[in-house]
Amino acid sequence: MTPATTRQVVLVARPEDVPRPEHFEIRQARVPDLAEGQLLVRNDYLSVDPAMRGWVSPVANYAEPVAIGQVLRSFAVGEVLASRHPDHQPGDVVMGMFGWTEHAVVDATTVWRTLTETDLPRSLSLGVLGLNGLTAWAGVHRVLRPRPGSTVVVSTAAGAVGSVVGQLAADLGARTVGIAGGPTKATRCVQEFGYDVGLDYRAPDFPDQLAEATPEGVDHYFDNTSGPVTDAVMARLAPHSSVLVCGTAAITSWDPWPTGPRTERIILTRRARIEGFLAFDHLDALPEAVTDLADKIRTGQLAHREHVLHGLDQAPGAIAMLYDGSNDGKLVIQLR
Amino acid sequence: MTPATTRQVVLVARPEDVPRPEHFEIRQARVPDLAEGQLLVRNDYLSVDPAMRGWVSPVANYAEPVAIGQVLRSFAVGEVLASRHPDHQPGDVVMGMFGWTEHAVVDATTVWRTLTETDLPRSLSLGVLGLNGLTAWAGVHRVLRPRPGSTVVVSTAAGAVGSVVGQLAADLGARTVGIAGGPTKATRCVQEFGYDVGLDYRAPDFPDQLAEATPEGVDHYFDNTSGPVTDAVMARLAPHSSVLVCGTAAITSWDPWPTGPRTERIILTRRARIEGFLAFDHLDALPEAVTDLADKIRTGQLAHREHVLHGLDQAPGAIAMLYDGSNDGKLVIQLR
Numbered sequence: 292m293t294p295a296t297t298r299q300v301v302l303v304a305r306p307e308d309v310p311r312p313e314h315f316e317i318r319q320a321r322v323p324d325l326a327e328g329q330l331l332v333r334n335d336y337l338s339v340d341p342a343m344r345g346w347v348s349p350v351a352n353y354a355e356p357v358a359i360g361q362v363l364r365s366f367a368v369g370e371v372l373a374s375r376h377p378d379h380q381p382g383d384v385v386m387g388m389f390g391w392t393e394h395a396v397v398d399a400t401t402v403w404r405t406l407t408e409t410d411l412p413r414s415l416s417l418g419v420l421g422l423n424g425l426t427a428w429a430g431v432h433r434v435l436r437p438r439p440g441s442t443v444v445v446s447t448a449a450g451a452v453g454s455v456v457g458q459l460a461a462d463l464g465a466r467t468v469g470i471a472g473g474p475t476k477a478t479r480c481v482q483e484f485g486y487d488v489g490l491d492y493r494a495p496d497f498p499d500q501l502a503e504a505t506p507e508g509v510d511h512y513f514d515n516t517s518g519p520v521t522d523a524v525m526a527r528l529a530p531h532s533s534v535l536v537c538g539t540a541a542i543t544s545w546d547p548w549p550t551g552p553r554t555e556r557i558i559l560t561r562r563a564r565i566e567g568f569l570a571f572d573h574l575d576a577l578p579e580a581v582t583d584l585a586d587k588i589r590t591g592q593l594a595h596r597e598h599v600l601h602g603l604d605q606a607p608g609a610i611a612m613l614y615d616g617s618n619d620g621k622l623v624i625q626l627r
Numbered sequence: 628m629t630p631a632t633t634r635q636v637v638l639v640a641r642p643e644d645v646p647r648p649e650h651f652e653i654r655q656a657r658v659p660d661l662a663e664g665q666l667l668v669r670n671d672y673l674s675v676d677p678a679m680r681g682w683v684s685p686v687a688n689y690a691e692p693v694a695i696g697q698v699l700r701s702f703a704v705g706e707v708l709a710s711r712h713p714d715h716q717p718g719d720v721v722m723g724m725f726g727w728t729e730h731a732v733v734d735a736t737t738v739w740r741t742l743t744e745t746d747l748p749r750s751l752s753l754g755v756l757g758l759n760g761l762t763a764w765a766g767v768h769r770v771l772r773p774r775p776g777s778t779v780v781v782s783t784a785a786g787a788v789g790s791v792v793g794q795l796a797a798d799l800g801a802r803t804v805g806i807a808g809g810p811t812k813a814t815r816c817v818q819e820f821g822y823d824v825g826l827d828y829r830a831p832d833f834p835d836q837l838a839e840a841t842p843e844g845v846d847h848y849f850d851n852t853s854g855p856v857t858d859a860v861m862a863r864l865a866p867h868s869s870v871l872v873c874g875t876a877a878i879t880s881w882d883p884w885p886t887g888p889r890t891e892r893i894i895l896t897r898r899a900r901i902e903g904f905l906a907f908d909h910l911d912a913l914p915e916a917v918t919d920l921a922d923k924i925r926t927g928q929l930a931h932r933e934h935v936l937h938g939l940d941q942a943p944g945a946i947a948m949l950y951d952g953s954n955d956g957k958l959v960i961q962l963r
Contacts, residue, residue, distance in 0.1 A: 517891040536894045550886045555853040558872045558903040567898040
């Protein structure tokens with residue numbers, strides 16, 4: 292059952308901005324023997340997340356960069372084929388940081404959780420029931436905490452995180468305004484993800500549309516983009532508003548460091564609070580978040596969307612899709 | 628005892644950036660009769676505060692702008708000459724929003740407090756025992772809350788607010804780094820206000836000096852300036868750091884709106900919290916702050932410095948002194 296070799300995606304060049312196919316190579320590697328405390332996992336799905344850009348970036352970040360020659364760090368979900376750790380048995384379905392590889396020999400510490408929602412597709416553990424869901428859930432319930440009637444604005448609102456943010460904020464009684472790229476995604480914000488308003492930031496009069504959609508200002512902003520979208524939202528912040536900075540998807544390069552309108556005067560006069568957010572700081576919320584989100588999926592209260600690529604050969608080009616907007620839901624790579 | 632007329636400083640033109648003498652006129656005005664609930668105050672000292680720039684600014688701000696033809700809004704301290712309010716008696720010394728006028732007829736609601744620290748100079752109620760002291764006290768104790776051993780950086784560190792921030796943070800066991808304009812003020816940060824390090828932001832190698840002074844990064848930043856000083860400090864933020872935005876003294880004009888390095892990536896990767904601060908939101912802390920700060924003054928634990936101008940004729944040029952750095956301590960205008 293244990294294969295002798297496996298196929299892996301290895302980092303061969305450090306990208307200066309968005310990782311593209313030329314930064315990776317697919318290699319055949321030997322599957323090592325299990326040491327004490329290790330598992331052999333056969334990955335079913337690999338995750339494609341914006342955070343991976345940071346993991347291969349030369350710019351200082353919150354995680355050690357992946358070294359040249361290493362398998363790309365990533366979330367994955369799959370089945371335990373062999374285990375030398377008492378908490379994990381062959382046949383368990385586990386989700387964790389197993390990397391872009393068909394088979395992974397990993398320490399048990401890389402496991403985030405063993406799936407219990409056996410009635411739901413495994414791939415969801417990489418998205419709405421994984422890092423994306425946790426990000427949205429903790430961002431809404433622990434940081435922004437919108438009150439009923441407040442106005443919540445979300446950038447990349449039709450994306451894997453944003454689509455959940457909007458629905459959770461609406462559940463709390465907030466008025467939600469989703470911002471996405473293009474009319475299709477803007478419409479999807481309203482029709483599929485329940486936003487009160489969906490705005491296309493590529494529209495020439497986007498700032499005016501935003502002003503019209505937020506007549507009393509913006510109480511909470513869940514920011515996945517930085518850039519001009521964020522500048523437009525910042526200008527509309529209401530007194531005592533809060534901003535969660537979760538991603539900077541609109542900035543393709545930080546060298547040279549980009550400039551933008553100074554925010555200090557807005558922060559001061561609105562007494563706004565801006566906060567950096569990393570889901571890894573909220574791992575303790577994962578069980579509660581997964582339980583809550585899975586229940587909402589079962590009862591049809593939580594819409595979500597997946598974009599599935601097929602086979603490891605699709606992986607090297609996948610991260611760039613997150614930045615040109617060509618993915619159409621949470622991006623995963625199905626291996627079997 | 629009640630004069631028939633009084634001299635006042637009136638706004639006659641709206642400044643686009645820093646208010647200067649040409650925006651004001653000194654006029655003689657009739658002292659009106661007291662209505663029910665009003666007091667006649669003879670001002671002893673007028674305050675000169677950076678906030679006053681906002682009060683006359685055409686840019687949206689947290690307070691209604693002073694209208695053309697009105698007496699300039701300001702803090703002042705003086706003696707009650709006549710009262711039609713039961714809480715105030717002739718002879719009381721009161722501090723409040725009485726404006727740049729020799730005599731003021733005001734509603735009792737404009738009184739911030741009746742002075743009880745009769746052993747200390749009245750003028751202190753406009754600075755270290757007034758808005759400046761409250762700003763520093765609430766900023767340190769309610770917002771930044773530095774832990775022992777953490778690194779606290781303060782801009783305009785030798786100023787009326789910054790000098791108190793540094794001393795209160797040091798009292799809590801923090802390492803304090805003060806940033807001021809010119810070698811004299813940088814030295815004063817250390818010798819007079821007890822900072823561990825004093826830096827002159829005009830030094831050509833200021834960013835290197837800042838890096839050397841904050842080897843483990845910046846845990847808390849009390850920002851009074853915005854601009855290049857703030858950009859240098861932001862680049863040194865430590866994980867889970869916090870920034871209090873209290874003023875933007877380095878920006879002389881917001882039209883056109885100035886640009887600077889984007890902060891979203893720093894906020895995100897450091898999971899920093901940036902918060903706008905207005906002392907007016909913390910008026911409930913005034914009694915506790917004044918008691919604490921007055922005690923520290925009496926026991927010699929809290930250094931403070933005043934710069935006194937003499938006579939109402941000095942007032943129109945006083946606000947600009949805050950922006951060219953020519954004041955040398957909390958700026959007040961003594962009227963008698």
